[in-house]
Amino acid sequence: MRTVKSSFRFKGGVHPDYNKELARHLPIETLPCPAELVVSMSQHLGAPAACLVKPGDYVVKGQEIGSRKGFISLSVHAPANGLVKAVEPRLGPSGAQALAVVLDTTAVAPEGVDTAERTLLPLDWKTAAPEDLLRRIEEAGICGMGGAGFPTCVKLNPPQGSKRCDYLIVNGAECEPYLCADHRVMLERAERVRTGVEIVRRVLGDPAVRIAVEANKPDAIAALEKSFADIAGDVEIVVLPVLYPQGSEKHQIYATVGRIVPEPPALPIDVGCVVENVATIAAIADAVEKGKILLSRVTTVSGDAVAEPRNVEAPIGTKYADLIAFCGGAKEPPAKLISGGTMMGFAVSTDQIATTKTTSGLLLLSERRVFRYSSQACINCGRCLQACPMNLDVAEIGKAVESDDIAEAESLHVMSCIECGACAFSCPAYRPLTQHCRRAKNTIRARLAAQRAVLASAKGSK
Ligand code: SF4
Ligand code: SF4
Structure with missing residues (x-):
């Protein structure tokens, strides 16, 4: 294993204010399960899951409550024990409505119900067949946790034939302003990232590995160097210049290995690359080694209007209002609530929206940080x-x-x-x-x- 600087710089890009100092030094904290969770059947890119429960049902943590519907789809699981209060359309983080299961997690379980969390049998990844590892990643409901949320079992299973994976690229760039969730995962869970890399490498037929991290995370780079020190094979940590959108899949492929993904519908695998986010890789390690289904994720709650910015591990389906309350509430009424970062996130109109597997950040911005403007005619400045x-x-x-x-x-x-x-x-x-x-x-x-x-x-x- 060695650490190298990126040799390829993509054209364009910008330097927004990163504002990461608000949360970058704050360790991940676990949110106690809120009284109500709103679990969307649309957790990722592709077809929403088919809901398996109805109001009045009691569900147990880890139980499948939505089944995979189609090729690009994944099952959804209950993030906690609870009573199904409603199954109804709810507004999601991107502003689109989707069917959701509303859970009362304070309800007492009916007599005779086994309330033990549903988990999967741990697998020995060193001896398990790649097909079994892939099936495990699917059973655990893992999707890309850094962007659109493509089902990971589909991405790691390219069509048979000429599409060979030469490089597994692990995306730890986290170039979005304010967000620090991936940074903290690399720093605090570097050993999980290493195990996840070993597992995915086995699934993909032992490609070379490139772990891409922006240069503004030296502590995360040091943690990864320590964790990967004795790993065998062609593994490099590639230090990328700080430049937005360095975390974009296509630009990361170019920055790390110099390959160019052609226009859509071409995919990274068409140039021999698979890109996975660091949090996804860590979730794969937990799913295989510990049998853990993906029921929670780390989200950065930040911005100048939140009392105590934090990196919070919260159950999937946590309402923004509960995240904000855990962070001491708002210091002043936020002028804008953003689901995600300031560059690619979505401004949302209510704190009653709930997290999904792809919610990497929640920002509360004061009036001073929100720029009001009216669009004018193009002046052809280029x-x-x-x-x-x-x-x-x-x-x-x-x-x-x-x-x-x-x-x-x-x-x-x-x-x-x-x-x-x-x-x-x-x-x-x-x-x-x-x-x-x-x-x-x-x-x-x-x-x-x-x-x-x-x-x-x-x-x-x-
Ligand atoms: S949003 Fe689209 S058009 Fe605008 S800079 Fe990004 S890729 Fe180019
Ligand atoms: S004014 Fe026109 S050319 Fe200049 S940046 Fe805006 S859209 Fe582009």
């Missing part, structure tokens, strides 16, 4: 083009979307946009460029889905 790490002509994409010309936006490769926000961050005219890209992508995706549905029904009627 700053957005310089900032865009995907090399998109985002000024023209923005104009096309404003004219409702989605076909033009598509011809300008809007589907390659990673929604990082670097363009909007750079724009002196405060143009909502990221929202424009998101709107165009959603419209195109809806059109493609409708076309697929028509084709499928035509096939079915033959």
